[in-house]
Amino acid sequence: MSDQVYQDAITRVRRIGESAGVNNEVIEALMHPMRTMVASLPVRMDDGSTQYFTAYRCRYNNALGPTKGGIRYHPDVNLQEVQALALWMTIKCAVVGLPYGGGKGGITVDPKKLSRMELERLSRSYVRQMADVISPDRDIPAPDVYTNERIMGWMMDEYEYITRKKAPGVITGKPLSLGGSVGRDDATGRGAYLCILELEKKHNWKPEEITVAVQGFGNGGYHAARLLHDRGYKIVAISDSRGGIFSSNGFDVPSIYKEKQATKQVKAVYCTHSVCEQVEHTAISNEELLELDVDILIPAALDGVIGGHNVDDIKAKYIVEVANGPVLSDVDDTLHNKGIHVIPDVLANAGGVTVSYFEWVQNRSGYAWDLATVHERLEKIMSESFNRIWDLAHSEGRSMRNAAYTHAMRKIGEAIEAHGTQDYFSMRD
Numbered sequence: 210m211s212d213q214v215y216q217d218a219i220t221r222v223r224r225i226g227e228s229a230g231v232n233n234e235v236i237e238a239l240m241h242p243m244r245t246m247v248a249s250l251p252v253r254m255d256d257g258s259t260q261y262f263t264a265y266r267c268r269y270n271n272a273l274g275p276t277k278g279g280i281r282y283h284p285d286v287n288l289q290e291v292q293a294l295a296l297w298m299t300i301k302c303a304v305v306g307l308p309y310g311g312g313k314g315g316i317t318v319d320p321k322k323l324s325r326m327e328l329e330r331l332s333r334s335y336v337r338q339m340a341d342v343i344s345p346d347r348d349i350p351a352p353d354v355y356t357n358e359r360i361m362g363w364m365m366d367e368y369e370y371i372t373r374k375k376a377p378g379v380i381t382g383k384p385l386s387l388g389g390s391v392g393r394d395d396a397t398g399r400g401a402y403l404c405i406l407e408l409e410k411k412h413n414w415k416p417e418e419i420t421v422a423v424q425g426f427g428n429g430g431y432h433a434a435r436l437l438h439d440r441g442y443k444i445v446a447i448s449d450s451r452g453g454i455f456s457s458n459g460f461d462v463p464s465i466y467k468e469k470q471a472t473k474q475v476k477a478v479y480c481t482h483s484v485c486e487q488v489e490h491t492a493i494s495n496e497e498l499l500e501l502d503v504d505i506l507i508p509a510a511l512d513g514v515i516g517g518h519n520v521d522d523i524k525a526k527y528i529v530e531v532a533n534g535p536v537l538s539d540v541d542d543t544l545h546n547k548g549i550h551v552i553p554d555v556l557a558n559a560g561g562v563t564v565s566y567f568e569w570v571q572n573r574s575g576y577a578w579d580l581a582t583v584h585e586r587l588e589k590i591m592s593e594s595f596n597r598i599w600d601l602a603h604s605e606g607r608s609m610r611n612a613a614y615t616h617a618m619r620k621i622g623e624a625i626e627a628h629g630t631q632d633y634f635s636m637r638d
């Protein structure tokens with residue numbers, strides 16, 4: 210993640226906003242993060258020493274509702290990254306029509322180096338510092354890179370301890386036993402999968418003829434690969450932080466997942482019952498994966514992986530952004546001119562926040578939905594959002610990203626206007 214990521218994110222907003230004739234008041238509002246909290250978290254380590262970790266929570270814009278967005282644990286987390294991620298959440302929630310603004314948080318930490326107890330103390334410490342920022346009506350965190358439902362459970366528990374009341378709606382992506390929603394686990398990958406199904410309908414292609422490369426085999430990447438594989442798509446490349454594997458024959462995704470669970474590595478295997486055997490493949494780097502000649506490239510790890518340094522070598526026909534911000538804004542036009550279609554992050558990975566919204570609604574009403582209801586409602590929102598953006602892109606001659614941002618800025622603009630004051634930040638919490 211480059212320190213320029215936030216600059217890159219607001220440059221894109223300004224460029225698209227101006228090209229779409231969005232009111233300058235709205236563009237300006239989106240140039241300014243509403244409120245960002247930076248904190249030092251003291252954490253007692255298992256050896257008795259105390260270490261300090263830098264933590265962030267940015268509430269970017271709340272014109273459309275309480276701010277919403279995940280918390281990332283990664284050594285590269287920094288202020289610029291958190292602000293960029295919070296801006297993308299603002300756009301994303303507007304694209305899929307959720308009653309939320311955008312926020313995001315993070316801790317600069319390598320969680321793989323912490324014990325379970327250290328991780329729990331770190332997570333509780335984050336909530337102690339942010340307890341005045343987050344709340345079910347103001348700012349609602351969720352998981353992101355290297356955070357998961359267990360961490361969300363600790364965080365909710367700490368918040369309830371501090372506030373002395375039950376507050377499941379303060380955080381989403383929780384364990385089911387603490388008020389989590391069925392269907393949140395695979396919602397990000399499923400949302401991307403549903404976007405690809407919409408493309409399938411438009412192009413009438415046969416899944417078994419479509420090759421797919423997936424960078425990142427975590428919550429987003431794995432579930433997208435799994436669902437596509439189940440439908441017959443050929444998953445020819447997969448990677449994680451240590452590198453990747455390629456086979457033109459395609460991989461059996463469940464086998465690779467099983468092996469990853471057991472060994473923590475992406476390995477080219479085929480498993481029958483309890484026996485996993487290696488299959489023919491080529492080891493590739495993460496950089497090589499991005500440059501494969503495939504039909505669909507799914508970057509599902511970190512941001513800024515496609516930019517001026519490699520855009521000339523990108524050969525995929527479609528890029529479906531499961532990661533946030535994998536494409537830098539200065540190559541948007543190059544990709545468009547090369548005829549590479551990008552389904553942008555603010556649409557393609559919105560399934561996660563959409564089911565988080567469902568979780569929050571269930572928590573507030575005290576009534577849990579079944580999986581069929583979650584899937585049906587997610588499918589409706591993803592399909593309608595995809596087609597709304599597709600139609601706008603085609604009627605106004607825009608790329609899908611340009612159309613998604615244009616739609617979002619118009620919605621945010623309507624809300625700012627309806628709030629009835631230009632100085633609307635000072636009116637809000």
Ligand SMILES: NC(=O)C1=CN([C@@H]2O[C@H](COP(=O)(O)OP(=O)(O)OC[C@H]3O[C@@H](n4cnc5c(N)ncnc54)[C@H](O)[C@@H]3O)[C@@H](O)[C@H]2O)C=CC1
Nearest residue numbers: 354355397425426427428429449450509510532533558561
């Ligand atoms: N979890 C969620 O609900 C959502 C996640 N996203 C985005 O999806 C992306 C991935 O997030 P998750 O899957 O949740 O994270 P995760 O922590 O579950 O998995 C991350 C994956 O990326 C891999 N990875 C890390 N560094 C890498 C590198 N340098 N090159 C290649 N792979 C690398 C890891 O090995 C792991 O497989 C992020 O950009 C995140 O912001 C977007 C929307 C929602």
Ligand SMILES: O=C(O)CCC(=O)C(=O)O
Nearest residue numbers: 278279351353561562565
């Ligand atoms: O589920 C959520 O609330 C937010 C997920 C997230 O951080 C994202 O969409 O990037």
